[in-house]
Amino acid sequence: MSMLPSRAEMQRAYLQSDAAYDGVFVLAVQSTGVFCRPSCGARKPQPKNVDFFATAREAVFAGYRPCKRCQPMGAAGEAPQWVRQLLSHIDRSPDQRISDTSIRSLGIDPARARRYFKRNYGMTFQAYCRGRRLGSALAQIRKGEKLDHVTLGHGYESHSGFRDAFARTFGTPPGKARTTDCILVTWIESPLGPLIAGATDKHLVLLEFTERRMLEAQFVTLQRVFKRPIVPGDNNVLREAREELSAYFNGTLRKFTVPLECPGTEFQKRVWDGLLKIPYGKTISYEELADRIKAPHAQRAVGHANGANRIAIVIPCHRVVNKGGKLGGYGGGLWRKQRLLELEQVEK
Ligand SMILES: [Zn+2]
Incomplete structure (x- = not known):
């Protein structure tokens, strides 16, 4: 059976409807026989009445039935159906303003959308849409589109309104944006x-x-x-x-080819290069990594640089463990490290 986060962590997650844990575990309520995603908006059960399972399947086999509201049988980690519907609506025309009326016409309560975005994406719904609109405007400007055209095409009524919003987000006026990279x-x-x-x-x-x-x-x-x-x-x-x-x-890819950029100190770069050379399915210790990058006895500094890695999984910092096989630390939580290693079926 898969490792779960600690009970305290799971309690905090479901009591706060933390969607970052959707797909990580489901919680099953003994009194009702129903199980939910952590993010479910239904009334929160008392922790003492709750069973935790790593997968919906395990909850079903333990005799629970899926909640109608949060539909926990959906693909692991998937946003709720109504959120996906809203996101694809924005994706189809990122340059349009989205009014409360048009959100309602999708059968979605605008207040619920606002709460969901703030909670799960760290920004308000309006900020998300504005970001999408301005990002799409920037892409067009960089392709050489005329400014007038871009302004009108992105839901701004005036040039000055567009210029202000653009400059606030990108730190540069739209006229100078050809070379702006975001x-x-x-x-x-x-x-x-x-x-x-x-x-x-x-x-x-x-x-x-x-x-x-x-x-x-x-x-x-x-x-x-x-x-x-x-x-x-x-x-x-x-x-x-x-x-x-x-x-x-899915277990079908062992080597990533997506190009990376990771600014850092010379030492950090050596450590991250060292991480990239650890093959799929293998682990090494901090000491060994220090030796490999010709910095013997610097395992503490190696550990720090390892923890400062900003590109999880692709730069496989999860493949470094303590001497003796203990997992060591992991920024994303130890249970994630264990599940990544399980996925790669590392022999101990
Ligand atoms: Zn639910």
């Missing part, structure tokens, strides 16, 4: 919970399991490291990362 961020669903992914035009720069409590801090750090604006969006690099991750989690 980081597009998106969420990638996985059986271990959603990952936040960020990419420039050419490189994947971020892949981390999201802790919704940490999201805003993550954005601030990223902006500081990359000195570029961060907006929600999608591009070829992110699509490639999404496809490769899906194949990885």
Whole structure:
């Protein structure tokens, strides 16, 4: 059976409806016989009445039935159906303003959408849509589209309104934006919970399991490291990362080829290069990694650099364990490290 996060962690997650744990576990309520995703909006049961399972399947075999509201039989880690519907509505025309009326016409309560975005994506629904619109405007400007055309095409009534919003987000007026590069961020669903992914035009720069409590801090750090604006969006690099991750989690991909960029100190880069050379399905100790990168006895510094890795899974920091086989640490939680190693079927 798969390892679960600690009971305290799971209790916190479901009591706060933390969607980062959807797909990680389900909670089953003894008194009602129903099981739910952690993010379910239904009334929260008392922790003493709750059983936890790693998968919906295990809950079903234990005699529970799926909740009608959160539909926990859906693919692991998948956003609820109504959220996917709303996201694809925005994706079809990221340059349009989305009014409460049009949200209602999809059968979705605008207040619920606002709460969901704030809670799961670390930004308001309006900020998400504005980011998508401006990101799409930036892409057109960089392709050489006329400014007038871009302004009118993106739901802004006036040039000045567009210029202000654009400059606030990208730190540069639209007229000078041909050379502005931003980081597009998106969420990638996985059986271990959603990952936040960020990419420039050419490189994947971020892949981390999201802790919704940490999201805003993550954005601030990223902006500081990359000195570029961060907006929600999608591009070829992110699509490639999404496809490769899906194949990885299906067990059909052992080596990632999506191009990476990871700014850091010389030492950090040596450590991260060392990580990239650990083959799929193998683990090494911090000591061994220190030796391999010609920094013997620097295992503590190696451990720190390992923890500072911003591109989880692809740069496989989960393959470094303590001497003697104990798992050691992992930024995304030890249970995730264990499940990644299980997936790769590491022999102990
Ligand atoms: Zn439910």
